[in-house]
Amino acid sequence: MGDLRMSLRNMIVATLALVAFSTVAMGSWPLERWTVQVVNGLGGGQTLLAHCKSKNDDLGDHNLATGALFSFTFKDNVWQTTEFWCTLTKPNNAHASFDVYWYDTSKDQWLYTRCGDHTCVWIGKDDGVYIKNASTNQDELVHPWE
Template identity: 40%
Template sequence: MNHIKQFFLAIYIFLAVTCQDHVLASRATTKDIIVPKISEWQVTVVNGLTTNETLFIHCKSKEDDLGEISLIRFRDRFSWNFGENMLHSTLFWCYMSKDDGHMSVNVFWDDVILFHRCGWKNCVWTAKTDGLYLWNYASGEDVLSEKWEVGW
């Protein structure tokens, strides 16, 4: 009986080590191959500023810097895809600014409530005049998540 457990453990380790990386936003790293991604996600940031302001965003994780992006027009959007790692430690955050405000906010982290709100695959964040909203797939509405800090 002990040999059967060892056999299944060996198969599990083999599959974990040989599983291919699913990151679409960046190139594969050794860490991605050793710790495979287990679920696919998309994060989208939308310029919902009705005041014709440019939304500046700079998003990154510990491993990936997605660069500085300017969303110039109303409803312009920036999206990226990635796979959450097996250790459930994937975290993306963004610095955002507009004419009279700024914020630094997490846009993806391992949290079952966030997953539920994102419909288990797609987190849509919209910057509006009063703050940052997350589209809640469960309730079908934008929910205010963070208010702008005044100034730069």
């Protein structure tokens, strides 16, 4: 019975090590702390309504004055299934609903290359929603208003 327990323990340790190493190879550790910022970049003093959530947490409505931001911080879960999405709405009811964070396993790691230092910055502007590309320091239009 002792050999079976030791074998089982070794198998669990080996599995955890494999998961950790494969996760690092993809660019992120499970349980890393991430921050998402939603910024109102609308002109003319317009208010931007931001509503963000995950399958477990509804972060509620946030009315952002021009230049204001809403920020939240979280950790990736160990299953690498963490995902947050937001709906941003302009005063004329133009809106965009989109993922603001997901565990990025894509080959080019689109999200991670834009979110430097584990901070993803999304900006609502007059023509749509942009992401701040940390590697180029440029805002990229990702979601035109619907």
